[in-house]
Amino acid sequence: MPITLELSPDLENDLRIEATRRNVGVEKLASDYFSRSWRSRHRKRSPLDILTPGEQEVIEKLNAELTREFWHRYKELERKISDADFSEAEREEALEMSRRSEAWNVRRITAIDEMARRRGMKWDELMRQLKISHHPGAKA
Numbered sequence: 001m002p003i004t005l006e007l008s009p010d011l012e013n014d015l016r017i018e019a020t021r022r023n024v025g026v027e028k029l030a031s032d033y034f035s036r037s038w039r040s041r042h043r044k045r046s047p048l049d050i051l052t053p054g055e056q057e058v059i060e061k062l063n064a065e066l067t068r069e070f071w072h073r074y075k076e077l078e079r080k081i082s083d084a085d086f087s088e089a090e091r092e093e094a095l096e097m098s099r100r101s102e103a104w105n106v107r108r109i110t111a112i113d114e115m116a117r118r119r120g121m122k123w124d125e126l127m128r129q130l131k132i133s134h135h136p137g138a139k140a
Contacts, residue, residue: 005030052128054114059130062108066101072099 007015019029051059078093080086109123116126127133 051115056109058115062104062111066104069106070100073097 015026015030019026022029072098074094077097080090082123083092112126112130112132113123116123119126
């Protein structure tokens with residue numbers, strides 16, 4: 001869709017010089033610049049954007065620690081636990097998975113609580129802002 005813009009003579013001159021230097025048309029240069037600028041300012045923000053890079057790394061490591069496959073198997077064993085054919089091996093597997101998920105949840109909540117304290121807020125408020133569920137296995 002063509003749009004006509006009125007540019008100051010200085011800006012128009014700068015665009016022409018840069019377009020010549022890059023060997024592209026002035027319209028293409030202006031359009032590309034506008035597109036990049038617009039997208040960077042109006043891109044959809046992630047809840048994680050409020051975290052520092054170090055905090056994002058902590059969350060990413062925690063999220064990668066227990067995979068979707070882990071949570072899928074955990075839920076599968078939870079559903080099967082009342083079945084008559086629930087084997088001793090499955091019971092041991094379920095107990096070990098439960099221990100792992102509880103230890104992981106302690107590390108996760110502790111990390112979130114520390115981040116929240118630095119911001120002067122409660123941990124559950126930060127979880128809401130980050131759209132983190134209380135029990136990640138519930139989504140698996």
